[in-house]
Amino acid sequence: MERFDGRRVLITGAGSGIGQATVHRILAEGGRVVAADIDAAGLRATAERAAADGGGDRLVTAVLDISDEAAVRTGVAAAVSGLGGLDVLVNAAGILRASHTHETGLDFFNKIISVNLTGTFLMIREALPALLAGRSPVVVNFSSTSASFAHPYMAAYAASKGGIQSLTHAIASEYAKQGLRAVCVAPGSIQSGMTLDPGLPEDADPSLFGKLLPAIGKGFAGPETVAGVIAMLASQDGAFITGTEIRIDGGTHM
Numbered sequence: 001m002e003r004f005d006g007r008r009v010l011i012t013g014a015g016s017g018i019g020q021a022t023v024h025r026i027l028a029e030g031g032r033v034v035a036a037d038i039d040a041a042g043l044r045a046t047a048e049r050a051a052a053d054g055g056g057d058r059l060v061t062a063v064l065d066i067s068d069e070a071a072v073r074t075g076v077a078a079a080v081s082g083l084g085g086l087d088v089l090v091n092a093a094g095i096l097r098a099s100h101t102h103e104t105g106l107d108f109f110n111k112i113i114s115v116n117l118t119g120t121f122l123m124i125r126e127a128l129p130a131l132l133a134g135r136s137p138v139v140v141n142f143s144s145t146s147a148s149f150a151h152p153y154m155a156a157y158a159a160s161k162g163g164i165q166s167l168t169h170a171i172a173s174e175y176a177k178q179g180l181r182a183v184c185v186a187p188g189s190i191q192s193g194m195t196l197d198p199g200l201p202e203d204a205d206p207s208l209f210g211k212l213l214p215a216i217g218k219g220f221a222g223p224e225t226v227a228g229v230i231a232m233l234a235s236q237d238g239a240f241i242t243g244t245e246i247r248i249d250g251g252t253h254m
């Protein structure tokens with residue numbers, strides 16, 4: 001018996017990095033998955049890997065921009081209909097852009113908030129009716145170590161992730177009596193598309209970051225490190241965990 005046998009799972013940001021690794025982890029544990037991302041090429045790579053590893057027959061991919069309200073409404077409805085319900089929502093989609101705060105335009109700030117924070121809210125709002133009708137429903141959101149520790153040049157990103165933590169606490173409390181759990185993962189120092197090029201300003205002062213290296217391991221960890229924690233949280237192994245953050249950064253921040 002696999003932990004995700006019969007579980008119906010919707011994962012955003014599934015065309016790259018941690019979202020893609022989570023798709024493969026949940027397929028490997030028996031789940032049925034709708035993998036959504038704005039990037040069609042990334043989703044093709046996710047599907048090709050699933051076809052090679054096994055579990056591809058339990059995967060459907062869907063191009064979706066989580067910051068587009070109408071598209072989220074249609075996309076979540078299609079996912080719920082295809083899966084015959086919904087038990088787990090993993091909101092991994094996100095963008096990182098860095099800049100000096102005094103040079104950050106409103107469009108730049110709003111773009112990061114609208115994808116990371118508003119997009120996470122829209123996905124949750126549209127998925128909630130199906131989740132509350134599901135079995136042991138779980139929402140896994142993505143915060144970041146930048147929400148709780150100083151990451152210069154990332155004011156918009158850090159604010160969006162702090163907002164996601166607050167949103168997670170609110171829904172965890174609001175729907176607990178209906179059996180829903182809501183948890184954040186707060187990764188840091190994980191290899192992904194995002195950390196390959198965080199887009200720091202050319203004149204960024206490295207001394208402002210302090211020591212941004214994991215205390216354990218040999219540098220940044222692979223995205224499967226986070227996927228394993230998500231699988232634990234979204235399964236019955238995480239049944240007594242809700243309304244909190246799990247930091248996964250190899251001890252970068254202690």
Ligand SMILES: NC(=O)c1ccc[n+]([C@@H]2O[C@H](COP(=O)([O-])OP(=O)(O)OC[C@H]3O[C@@H](n4cnc5c(N)ncnc54)[C@H](O)[C@@H]3O)[C@@H](O)[C@H]2O)c1
Nearest residue numbers: 013016017018038065066093094144187189190192193194
């Ligand atoms: N890698 C790290 O160290 C780290 C640290 C803290 C938080 N995170 C968070 O982890 C999550 C996954 O990021 P990752 O590190 O795997 O990076 P990634 O760039 O590899 O993956 C992010 C995915 O989100 C998708 N995406 C972007 N905008 C979208 C939109 N509007 N609609 C739908 N999909 C969209 C991208 O196409 C991409 O496939 C993000 O929320 C990120 O903020 C990562």
